[in-house]
Amino acid sequence: MDLTDEQINRYSRQIILKEVGGIGQKKLLDSKISLVGLGALGSSTAYYLAAAGIGTLQIIDFDTVEISNLHRQILHFTKDINSKKTTSAADKLSSLNPDCTIEIVNDHITPKNSKVLLKDSDFVIEGSDNLPTKMLVNDTCINLKIPFTIAGVLRFHGQIMTVVPENMTSCYRCVFGDITEGDSSMSCSQAGVIGFVPGVLGCLEANEALKYILNIGELLTNKIMYVDLLKNRFDFIEVHRNNKCIACGDDAKDLVGEVNYGGLNSCYE
Numbered sequence: 001m002d003l004t005d006e007q008i009n010r011y012s013r014q015i016i017l018k019e020v021g022g023i024g025q026k027k028l029l030d031s032k033i034s035l036v037g038l039g040a041l042g043s044s045t046a047y048y049l050a051a052a053g054i055g056t057l058q059i060i061d062f063d064t065v066e067i068s069n070l071h072r073q074i075l076h077f078t079k080d081i082n083s084k085k086t087t088s089a090a091d092k093l094s095s096l097n098p099d100c101t102i103e104i105v106n107d108h109i110t111p112k113n114s115k116v117l118l119k120d121s122d123f124v125i126e127g128s129d130n131l132p133t134k135m136l137v138n139d140t141c142i143n144l145k146i147p148f149t150i151a152g153v154l155r156f157h158g159q160i161m162t163v164v165p166e167n168m169t170s171c172y173r174c175v176f177g178d179i180t181e182g183d184s185s186m187s188c189s190q191a192g193v194i195g196f197v198p199g200v201l202g203c204l205e206a207n208e209a210l211k212y213i214l215n216i217g218e219l220l221t222n223k224i225m226y227v228d229l230l231k232n233r234f235d236f237i238e239v240h241r242n243n244k245c246i247a248c249g250d251d252a253k254d255l256v257g258e259v260n261y262g263g264l265n266s267c268y269e
Contacts, residue, residue, distance in 0.1 A: 007099065011053050019216040025053060029099065031213045032056040034118050036109055036137055037127030038063075038085040040072035040198030041151055041205065045125055047075070048206040050093040050100040054213075057093065058103040060117060061085045072195035109133065111256050114140040123209045124148035127202065131176070132261040138172040139255040141165065142247050149208040149220070151201040156194055156230035158201040161239065162208045162220040163248075169221040170241040171248040178246050178259075197229055 003011075003022055007029075014020045033054050035042050038061040049057055063085050065076040073085075080088040086104045093102050105117060114136055118124055124146055126137040134150050141148040142165045150172055151160040163171045204225070211217040224237045243250045 007053070010097075010099070014052065020214060024214045024216075027213055028053045028210070029055040031122045032058065032120060033209050033213075034058040034060065034121040034124045035127060036060045036124065036133065037129075038073075038075060038089045039069065039127060039129065040074075040193070040195070041127035041153065041202040042089075042125075043073050043075040044199045044202030045127060045206045045209075046089060046093055047096065048203060049209065050097045050102075052206075052210060053097065053099055054209075055099070056101045056103060058105060058117070058121065059086055059089055059093075060105040060107070060109055061089075062106060062108045072193065072198055074199065109136065111136060111261060114256060115144060118146060119144055121146050123212050125205045125209055126150040127205070134172060135176075136256070136261045138163070139247050139259075142171055142252075143254045143256060147212050149205045151198075151205050153193055153198045153201055155192055156197055156228060158197050158227040158229075159224050160201055160204050160208075160220055160227075161224045162212075164212075164219065164221055165248065167221070168241060168248070170239040171245060173247040174242040174245045175224065175239055194229070197227075200227065200229065 003025060011025050015022055015025050031054055033049055035046055035057060038059055065080045065083050065085055065088055067081055069076060070078065075092055076088045084106055086106045090102045090104055093100060109117060118140055124137060124141050126134055126148060128134060137148060145165045147164045149160060149162040151158060163169055208219060211219055222239055224239055226235045226237060246252060247255055
């Protein structure tokens with residue numbers, strides 16, 4: 001596929017980068033990324049993926065827009081209150097870039113549908129606000145050998161890590177073990193979050209996806225990037241793969257359908 005004159009103009013500022021070029025832009029236009037959650041993390045992620053020219057963006061969310069979302073979930077406007085988040089998001093993203101095909105999944109991601117939903121993805125971005133969903137995405141992507149990134153935010157803090165199953169990098173369960181249900185900590189609705197924190201972390205998630213598709217730079221694998229925007233601290237914590245990990249270890253099995261992922265109805269923050 002050759003780039004059209006309009007596409008060359010639209011993506012000119014990234015095409016001139018030696019790490020991208022015309023070949024890289026074609027890779028982006030031919031790629032499919034799945035985004036789980038259209039809340040605060042998903043908002044900035046979706047905007048920048050669509051703007052960059054990702055060919056197909058699958059957006060997965062079951063929730064509706066509430067007024068309390070609007071200080072951080074910038075995909076959604078006041079007029080969208082009570083609308084489905086998928087509908088609200090698709091409207092903005094299609095207007096931003098008609099090159100980007102938006103595939104809407106207006107449903108929960110569950111052990112019964114996660115493999116079907118994610119199987120054709122080149123990369124998956126997890127943007128929920130609950131541990132069970134993060135674990136389900138982790139387990140599903142490892143089983144399907146699809147690279148993915150997971151981020152979380154609270155108050156003024158955030159963390160992010162990327163997993164590439166084919167390279168046997170450490171996974172989310174290497175960090176948090178076999179926790180599958182219930183909340184291990186307070187959610188944003190309980191502890192609060194400043195709106196720009198998930199915006200920053202969502203941008204970092206989009207950056208990880210683009211770097212993987214383009215095969216450039218250094219991914220956040222085998223480490224967690226910890227961000228404290230109150231004190232302007234960016235730290236890295238090494239995470240070694242656990243060869244006894246129940247998801248990615250030497251004797252790991254397919255956990256999807258085998259474990260109970262409680263709390264999957266929580267909102268995607």
